[in-house]
């Protein structure tokens with residue numbers, strides 16, 4: 001019989017693959033999240049309607065019937081800097097998103113799963129598991145009042161991290177959970193005050209339908225007149241609440257090397273190119289990196305670009 005690997009072995013592999021942090025939690029259902037989603041279908045019903053199955057994702061056994069534990073890897077996605085003209089218009093977490101091209105983070109996740117598999121552990125990487133809650137349950141950090149997840153040990157405790165949760169069929173001792181908001185009292189809700197569309201409602205509550213990110217890629221039809229100015233120069237995604245957050249200042253001011261992958265494609269995201277792009281341009285140069293809108297939605301891209309240009313100071 002194969003010798004079972006230990007937590008220490010798994011942690012070492014995560015480090016080798018350059019994940020910023022790793023934690024373990026059990027595979028108990030996320031009951032509070034399910035209850036919250038069920039009680040807030042008005043705000044989250046759209047997610048079920050487009051097939052995100054968030055409610056099903058609150059029970060790891062719906063993902064892997066023999067689920068015993070969850071491993072959460074923490075990816076620090078702002079280790080390298082991005083061109084400022086891109087940061088101005090696009091959410092940072094989308095600038096080096098390889099979920100379609102599968103040539104960056106996806107390869108490291110694949111290698112990690114291969115390592116688990118070689119040691120007799122089956123895993124699934126569900127998109128609909130509550131990732132941030134999993135990370136909090138695995139002791140990797142705390143929440144902000146902007147509903148984002150802040151690292152406890154890495155990226156200078158900023159929110160420029162995202163959890164990758166793997167449901168596995170082996171049991172490991174869970175790390176100590178810490179599901180709490182970690183904001184200092186003196187901040188006085190800078191993120192809530194700064195949110196131009198009033199998506200943030202304070203105390204860690206959010207109306208996802210009012211998020212600028214949501215409005216840029218899933219907004220219904222033409223952007224209503226009253227939102228055109230508040231949505232400012234954001235074309236795809238929004239980092240406003242992260243930028244104003246004092247918990248992020250130490251990481252934001254830290255000098256970073258440039259991200260060569262993003263630099264190489266930055267000219268494709270020039271606003272006048274986006275405004276005049278045709279389908280082949282979109283499908284080849286834009287969609288593989290920012291794919292929430294399909295080819296049929298090029299008009300929406302152009303609408304967002306035109307608004308951003310119109311809002312330029």
Ligand code: SF4
Pocket residue numbers: 144145146183184187188189190191192241244245246247
């Ligand atoms: S801006 Fe203030 S209240 Fe909002 S997440 Fe940051 S520390 Fe918390």
